[in-house]
Amino acid sequence: MICQSFETECGYICVYEENGHVTQIKFNEKCFGKIDQNIAIQIEDYLQGRRQSFNFPVKLGGTAFQKKVWTLVREIPYGHTETYKQLSEKLKTSPRAIGQALKANPLPVYFPCHRVVAKKSIGGFTGGIEWKKMLLKIEGCNF
DNA sequence: GCTTTTTAGCCCG
């Protein structure tokens, strides 16, 4: 397994790769490896606001429910936000269950959980809400 | 399987 860091105005973001598949994305972590260049370019382009979606293979764990939520989140269009509640209604579940699943998301950014906000606040984010704000800002969303 | 714990929410006063 290898990983590569990318610099942002919020700190470093670290992407883990295992034989061509992205397995994990972490915040505030610096490392010195080089991952598959095709993937690296996509990440870099996204962070510069030049790319709106990803096209690389990933490897996932997680429960059936978590995968359902993550998949649904991926369908939220670039630059848009939805609330935990809206998603919960789509899956006939509760807002808090959505929060739990997003917290367990191993691939933030790829599964854009930063586009999911609470009804009256921004909600939470792994690695700090500063990241969430920054990612939304990249997408041209003022929160 | 059942019970307890935890939750990145919500709503109402």
Next chain:
DNA sequence: CGGGCTAAAAAGC
């Protein structure tokens, strides 16, 4: 702006 409430998933047994 608290507090209490709640459902539902995950962890524990």
